[in-house]
Amino acid sequence: MFHIIHKRKLWYIISAAIIIPGLISLFIQGLNLGIDFTGGNITEVKFKKDVTTAQVREVVKEQGLTDKYIQKSTGGVFLIRTEVLTEEENEKMLKALDEELGGMTLLRNNKVGPTIGAELTRQALLALAVASVLMVLYITWRFEFKQGIAAIAAILHDVLVTVGLLSIMQVEINSAFVAAILTIIGYSINDTIVIFDRIRENLALKKGMKIADVINISLWQTMARSINTTGTVLFVLAALYFFGGTTINNFVLALIIGVTSGAYSSIFTASPLWYDMLDKKRRQKAVKPTA
Template identity: 55%
Template sequence: MRLHFVRWRFLWYALSLAVILPGLVSLATRGLHLGIDFTGGNLLEVEFHQPVELATVRQVVNTFGLPDAMIQKSGTSVFLIRTRPLEEKQSQELVKDLEQKVGALTLLRSDKVGPVIGKELTRKAFFASLITLVILLAYLALRFDFTQGVAAILGLVHDVLVVLGIFSLLQLEVDSSFVAAVLTTLGYSLHDTVIVFDRIRENIKIRRLSEPLGDVINLSIWQTLTRSVNTVMTVLFVLLALYFLGGATLKTFVLALIIGVVSGAYSSICDASPLWYDLKHWREKRRAGAAKAGRA
């Protein structure tokens, strides 16, 4: 016998809240561990006198106590090292450590730099995201139904809170790549949700006179479930390979994507459509109540 997703909707809501609420508490009390892109720091550019591997430089920088440093390689021997704010003495010690453990080098640049993503850019990005959500709501309302648009937006908010909450709980570093991962998650989740909603719309036209709405929604979820599971598993195989084999610089970005993709698949199947069911019934009850009051 098939699981009825709509009848079990309160279990799905409870599971979502069980993940989101601890994350919200952590966000309120500890916040996010902002990386160099948000906080600024020091920028060192060094050129070794012989070819050097990136892993060798990263190992020395990590040993120095800067595991969150961003290191970029240019050519065979030039490295750009971006670290948290350092005192002049610490910066000199890092250069000396690199010279002793890696090889002779020339210091090309040593500067203090501001954040790549400052407060002004963060504020503008936040407002741009709000405007995007409003536009998405309008589009979904025109294509489907206003309550379906609201349910889809709530699903997106769910996914963002899950990713932010887990990163706050684990105090994982947040940088510009994390922002890109969150935006990618939103696109994936919305696409998955729209496919389910599209099938619901088609089935309502065919079965609305013969079956309850909850059964039609459940049928639509099951009809798209194989596609949703296959898609998320295909994406996860690639992401897991990148996480374990792609190197340290990709881990934060890929982990955010893994969390986001799993959350997006869950919300599109278990949350968005059941939420639309509840919102639709709540709206119909309000209309019926208003009509009854008008007749009275």
């Protein structure tokens, strides 16, 4: 059983090796924003024959267009979201859908601006800021201030890992992405608090033991719980990703990345950072002022 705290620099290096390429990708190519942020065309059609989502997507791609979102509802009705189309591109797509899929009826065809965009971004950042302050206050009251800072740092780690990897993979970002990020934050902080609670219990039971050893014991005592919980969640998410359809794939992928990162940061980021803050304070106290 290796000592997690003594190897904390290794965990920092692993995190940096994932986060830094993601930040570079964000700076160079940014995020692949969906229609909710950039605007586009919304087309609703009803086919005379029974067709599949894959068939509709193939016809759209044959016209040189990128489907942002295709959803099938009852009665052969499809909702198709694409990038902003010219009149010529729009007519070409509708003609192809009609001819290649056995005829259709156009129910709706609108060009929309960003439905969420800057407003949602501001609201999401505000929600994140408020949640962070409240979590720091709660953890300070329940444990101590430095643990609150370490927990927020772990959450920031998870957000950067998730956003960075999605930028590298150029996965489309839509309104569901905000929900995924908030879910990841909730999952990560829950696991971190469980670990901090065990550390607090062991600090009372193992007085006289070095703080690094107490933290290490606490991490190993909660390791099975963290792995089992994360594994159970990932099994469900994997099933949703492979069998839930393309509509929710990007949302589920963000959760898979975030939940995995959350389990990692709760064990290998939050507690080591808290230890480093304590250790720095002890070293500062140990330095005697010169005469």
